[in-house]
Amino acid sequence: MIKYPFLEKGATIGVTAPSSGVDEELHNMFKQSCERMEKEGYKVVCGETVWTQEKAKSSSAQKRANEFNNMMQDENIDLIIPPWGGELLIEILEELDFEKLNKKWILGYSDTSLLLLLAITLKTGIATAHGTNIIDLRGEFSDETTAMWQKVLSTEIGNSITQYSSDKYQKEWQHSNPSPCVFHLTEETQWKTISTDKVKIRGRLLGGCIDIIRHLIGTPFGNVHEFRKNHIENEPVIWYFENCDLTTTDLRRSLVQMKLAGWFENCSGILFGRSDANHPVEDYFIEDVYTELSNELQIPIIYDIDCGHLPPQITLINGALAEVKAENGKGTILQHFKE
Missing domain, CATH: 3.50.30.60 (LD-carboxypeptidase A C-terminal domain-like)
Known part of the structure; x- marks a missing residue:
C-alpha cells in the first residue's frame, strides 16, 4: 500500500538542507523564495543547515540528519522542500529514523531530495514528489509545468491528475x-x-x-x-x-x-x-x-x-x-x- 500525503492551503513548509546549503552570497536569492512562498499563503520555517556550506555539504552528517528527522516528526510542519541539490546526501541515510517519519510531502530533485525521495518510498511506502526545488519558486510567477506542483500535491487519495509536456x-x-x-x-x-x-x-x-x-x-x-x-x-x-x-x-x-x-x-x-x-x-x-x-x-x-x-x-x-x-x-x- 502506498501512503499519500496531502497538501493543505496555508501549509507550513520546512526548509532543510540534507545535502548542500546556501552560500552566503546567495542568501538574498534564497530569501526571495521564502518571501514568494509566504505571498502564496504558506508559512516557511528554515533550519540552520540552510544558511551554511563548507566542504561540499551544509554541515555534518549528524546535524543534517537530526534536522531532517526533527522536521519530519514535527506536526507543525506539513511538507519539506530542500533549497536545492548537492553532492553528499548519502552520508545521512544511516542516521535517518525511517520508522518515525510522519506522512508528509518531500519535494525536490537532484541529490538533496532524489536519494532521499526514493529511499523513503522504498523503505516506508510513503509517496514522495520529484519536481522543483524551492530556490526555483522565487519568481513572480511560474510556468504552467512548474506551477502544477501545488495541484499535484493537493490530489486526494483515490483521485487522479494529468500533466502535459511543456511547450x-x-x-x-x-x-x-x-x-x-x-x-x-x-x-x-x-x-x-x-x-x-x-x-x-x-x-x-x-x-x-x-x-x-x-x-x-x-x-x-x-x-x-x-x-x-x-x-x-x-x-x-x-x-x-x-x-x-x-x-x-x-x-x-x-x-x-x-x-x-x-x-x-x-x-x-x-x-x-x-x-x-x-x-x-x-x-x-x-x-x-x-x-x-x-x-x-x-x-x-x-x-x-x-x-x-x-x-x-x-x-x-x-x-x-x-x-x-x-x-x-x-x-x-x-x-x-x-x-
Whole structure:
C-alpha cells in the first residue's frame, strides 16, 4: 500500500538542507523564495543547515540528519522542500529514523531530495514528489509545468491528475539575468521514443537522478524487491531517470548494474529526462544507450521528457500509478493516487 500525503492551503513548509546549503552570497536569492512562498499563503520555517556550506555539504552528517528527522516528526510542519541539490546526501541515510517519519510531502530533485525521495518510498511506502526545488519558486510567477506542483500535491487519495509536456524548456541557467518566472524557456520541447512513434505505458512510478540513486543498489535503502512485495503487490513499475553528469558509457554501466540487481524486473517502460550531459564516448551516443536497453528489456522508452536539470519539470510521484503517453513529440502523464 502506498501512503499519500496531502497538501493543505496555508501549509507550513520546512526548509532543510540534507545535502548542500546556501552560500552566503546567495542568501538574498534564497530569501526571495521564502518571501514568494509566504505571498502564496504558506508559512516557511528554515533550519540552520540552510544558511551554511563548507566542504561540499551544509554541515555534518549528524546535524543534517537530526534536522531532517526533527522536521519530519514535527506536526507543525506539513511538507519539506530542500533549497536545492548537492553532492553528499548519502552520508545521512544511516542516521535517518525511517520508522518515525510522519506522512508528509518531500519535494525536490537532484541529490538533496532524489536519494532521499526514493529511499523513503522504498523503505516506508510513503509517496514522495520529484519536481522543483524551492530556490526555483522565487519568481513572480511560474510556468504552467512548474506551477502544477501545488495541484499535484493537493490530489486526494483515490483521485487522479494529468500533466502535459511543456511547450519550451531552458537550455542553460542565467542567474545573472533574472526573469519574472526564473527560467528562460527558449528551446522547443520534444518527447522522443525508441522503436515506435506512439507509446503508452502503465505502472507505478519510481526514479530520480541516476547519478545518485544508483548508489542505493546493494544497500538496505534500495531494496526494490521488498518494495514491490510489501507496497504495490508486484504491479509493473515505470522507472524515470535524469542524468546530471554521466557520459554515455557511465550511464550504460549504471543501467546494466540496475538490470543485474533486478531493478528492471516487471518493468513496463522507462522515461529519461532531458540532459546536457549524455556526452558520447567515441562513437557511442545516447540514442545507442536507449536503443540497447529497450531491445534488451523488450520495453518502450520515452526520452527528453520534462524531468531534471533542464527545467521545467513535471511533478512525478514515487509510488503513484501512472499512465504515460507519447506521440508526435508531445506527452501526457496521468497519475492515479491509488493506495
